[in-house]
Amino acid sequence: MADPSSYRPKPGQIPDSPGVYKFRDQHGRVIYVGKAKSLRQRLSSYFQDLANLHQRTRTMVTTAASVEWTVVTTEVEALQLEYSWIKEFDPRFNVKYRDDKSYPSLAVTMNEEFPRVQVMRGPKRKGVRYFGPYAHAWAIRETVDLLLRVFPVRTCSAGVFKRSAQIGRPCLLGYIGKCSAPCVGRVSAEEHRELAEEFCDFMAGRTGTYLRRLEQQMRDAAAAMEYEKAARLRDDIEALKRAMEKNAVVLADATDADLIAVAEDELEAAVQIFHVRDGRVRGQRGWVTDRVEEVGTAELVEHALQQLYGEERGEGVPKEVLVPALPDPCEPVQQWLTERRGSQVSLRIPQRGDKKDLMATVQRNAQQALVLHKTRRASDLTTRSRALEEIAEALDLDSAPLRIECFDISHLQGDDVVASMVVFEDGLARKSEYRRFQIKSFAGQDDVRSMHEVVSRRFRRYLLEKQKTGEWVDGDGDGDGHGEGGGPGSGGEVAGGPIDPDTGRPRRFAYPPQLVVVDGGQPQVAAAQRALQELGVEDVAVCGLAKRLEEVWLPGEDDPVILPRTSEGLYLLQRVRDEAHRFAIAYQRNKRSKSMRAGALDSVPGLGESRRQALLKHFGSLKRLRAATVEQICEVPGVGRRTAEAVLAALAGAAPAGPAVNTATGEIIEEEGTAGPVTVPTERGNSS
Template sequence: MADPSTYRPRPGQIPDSPGVYRFRDEHRRVIYVGKAKSLRQRLSSYFQDLAGLHPRTATMVTTAASVEWTVVSTEVEALQLEYTWIKEYDPRFNVKYRDDKSYPSLAVTLGEEFPRAQVMRGPRRKGVRYFGPYAHAWAIRETVDLLLRAFPVRTCSAGVFKRAAQAGRPCLLGYIDKCSAPCVGRISAADHRALAEEFCDFMAGRTGTYLRRLEEAMHTAAEELEFERAARLRDDIDALRRAMEKNAVVLPDGTDADLIAVAEDELEAAVQIFHVRGGRVRGQRGWVTDKVEDVSTPELVVHALQQLYGDERGGSEELAGSGGVPREVLVPALPEPVAPLAEWLAGRRGARVALRVPQRGDKKELLATVARNAQQSLALHKTRRASDLTTRSRALEEIAEALMLDSAPLRIECYDISHLQGEDVVGSMVVFEDGLARKSEYRRFQIKGFTGQDDVRAMHEVISRRFRRYLREKERTGEWTGSAEAGSPDGPVPAGEPGAGTEASSPGDEEGRPKRFAYPPQLVVVDGGAPQVAAARRAMDELGVDDVAVCGLAKRLEEVWLPGEEDPVILPRSSEGLYLLQRVRDEAHRFALRYQRGRRARAVRRSPLDEVPGLGETRKKALLKHFGSMKRLRAATMEQIGEVPGIGPKTAEAVAAALAAGAPPEPAVNTATGEILED
């Protein structure tokens, strides 16, 4: 590990101008490329105290052994040079998008004497017109098959074309009228090129004019009693309309736009792009990237645009398909400043590009759809990663090695605390076995008689309650290694919630097994840092539980804390063990937050303020906002209540009376059985 001070440039050596910089390791390999409006300001930020840097940035600067830079005249040049160097050096600490070359496009080889329509992948070539990319190659072939009836362009390979020309017989497509058979001279090279250009125009969205021309030709043929020709034109029109139906209109104004959305977490990000041409979705693609560097959403947008348009060349005519730079690019967030990026895009297109965040209407709704696709893509990626047995086994082994456990933690329990400004404090417990969530064993804790924003004390209580039941069951059965609290500590979980179900049977039932929740964990994970870990360890020590490991995962920097240790354990950002711990922690947080919000919603419905005549939602919110909580509102005098804007003396008196009397709480009901539960 290198000391950044050994290669830090001398004061005044770095120019205060736009440029691109490269960090190199001891073997002179480029490990990071970045751009800056001011090289001096940006590079100086890397050489501050390592404790003040993001862990991934700190890892990069300690891996590097030197830094160099190139001065450019404008930020637009810096943007282009950064992209060129990233492509050339493939630095390990830059954002890397996977699957960026795997999406197929429909390509028409206009550079050949007899243009061919085909599925094509990889980098774009000169003289080829592209449409797409599409999610699947079969979608392209299905569309082309429908269009060949009206546009019988060549689709065969060079070898098939050459053999047909030598034999003087066309292939099967030529016999069934899905190819104009230029190989045997049925159509001239000029006429076939005109047919291919009409095909391209139709794919580019100029459909109305061609359909109207075919309809006029059909009516003319019918009037001239050429019914066979009219029927053939009718079938062509039907085929074209079926092909058009596969791409529904999403923007009624015939917009050409690319919509980009990002879904991200601490370690990974998914990018989805919809290509809209002529108001129709002509293609879709997506990437998943590891967030090797500490990047924000606007920075991810910049990287996605570089990846998407960095290799484009030429004007709008060559790029008229959905792969080129369109008139509009709609994104979820704009970088600051946005002008250099917009200018760079305009240079790629050869004309002005509107780069913006949609605020209303159809475009905002469509971008929301793209965002949902990005979220589903990220979730699917994580599901595939979590479902792999080899990956899960490696994750458990990495956790055991990092925490110095005797064996892999096959059962992990994670705890989190949730509250709203100290009110309605609740806890959650989630269970992962063999790296997979066991939602049937999730549990919730209602912490009664506890207020205040003291997560440490609340964590101590939750851990104490869980392991107190563990010891109680252990004493009762004797033969089992331990038992956890069966069912929710606050009663049965309502149907539809994770963890819903009946109470487990007592240990030693007819099957000779303990309760389903009777197994102790090998590892307890708490959401938080050193204070929460110390509270959890103290709770177990007070109960004499010394055979369960404890750690905490701090959300801000993804640090793993162990009891009694001054420094955290830093797992590599690519570690499967860190990924598993993060999933466990995030699931506990989600479960606690859902429980807390549900309780808060029920509390609002049972609010004594509902009994005050004429007190609407606006003034209720004003009262709660003024006092901060129902507890402070109950303690307020009538005069203090009257000081709230919109609350007169009579209303203040009614509010004080309602709070003094109190509203009877509604009974809690098990939605599965209809049974009234005890509070």
């Protein structure tokens, strides 16, 4: 625990001007970002008697080891820079809203040659039009099903679209009139894009003009005695009206507004947003957050506006934003929203009428969401805190291990030896920071040597970065790519420092855990401890969890620590160990699968690993590659006619009637079309 007075700036150093400030911990990790109209007044408020600070603010300033700031010209610039830094560094102590559930949106991929309508979740992509979010995916599908009668835009995946184009026949939707079938040339790319734009216009609320046009076309068709056309247009109009009825009219026509309500208590806050377009509620979403710092409703609203509109441009920001409390000051936030929309945005508190009544409804939803969230999470928070405390007590640690890293070794009878590292922070998995290792030395089934190598590699990189000038700079990785969850790119098993020079994104991996857990018993624990001692790392605790009796082993101890079977600490260690084992097995399987699929092509002279993988990716399986002609194989980039002939000759002698066999392991490879049972040798991770 640091003393804030040890890094407090000297009197007169802090400027009395607008700016943004960052608190960093002892490892250089940004833990809090804030903005201020006056940096001097705001930062001075942190360096006072700790007893006067909010509990979580006190935790933040004692965790920090330094503070720095950047002066800007206006408060709008401070707002923009604060948002950019929060997105870049993901500070632990900032207010971070998280969805209480995943809300789907209706997306139209206008960035493709033939736009596609689909249900989409997750972050927004450039060039895609979004509508919603909606409470349920089935609500989107019902709406789309009604609209496809009038706007037959494609909804199929890229694979189905490509397949239909190859065989010259549309899918079922093309036959029943719910797709214009651009895959077989029934409409041109321009005509299909026009359909997609009309679909987007209708979803954006411009419905009146289109309905009047269809009604006029229906009357003209009836006057011309084209009764079948008139009946079809009548049915189209009814389908559009049914789709419109699914969204309740709550405000006057042409009203575009977002209503934001906040329900809060001392520890958490819930935010609910209603998206009203053309007077109808088009979508709803909710967030919850921990109140890490002592902030009021106005500050919570400001953070919600940043997260809601930080990535939005143009029509994504409505003309009117209704909130329960205005940020202080309000003008910079309103100007920021106006710049993002490109036209004036009204940010205000509803005072009377329908908008105030609807705000009360949103507020009730926020209050209910907070109650539901606390009911679901109360026991979970208590359990995780108790588990960390029990681990600290059992292992005689100075404090609870807020960051735990677990290592596991996996191989198949000594071949394809790999390792995994999983990360748990505050008792929760951080999949974006998982890492995978390929064991470089020939360790075979020697799990102890493998464990020593993996721990050494992880902490050697940490120390190399730490020895530099205090800035965490990325280095060349020596691992095998990133882990689950889209973590930092191919920087090996250890990402560099907070900033990746290639992407400009932060690396959150260059700081040590409080506890290293290894999957195994005394030998594995001794190997991990020896690796840390050789590197001079003394402030990281090590333990091992043996599968046989679920014993916790400590370095240098002849007897294990036995935690009660009902212990929450033991349960957390088991979850960490099992997750590391699962991640290692998944990597080992994937690695082995790639090597086996290309095994039949190993004997082809001049065919390297890259071209083997290119062939398998192009054809999908050895069966299809075996049935291909020389000309078809030559279509693969980098493969000439002589190589193609050698490939066919090698496959012709590979006994296509039976299953392929990996000669290294004796494992039978199940190719496409192979029938019957497949025998696979036992795969395993490290066991004790």
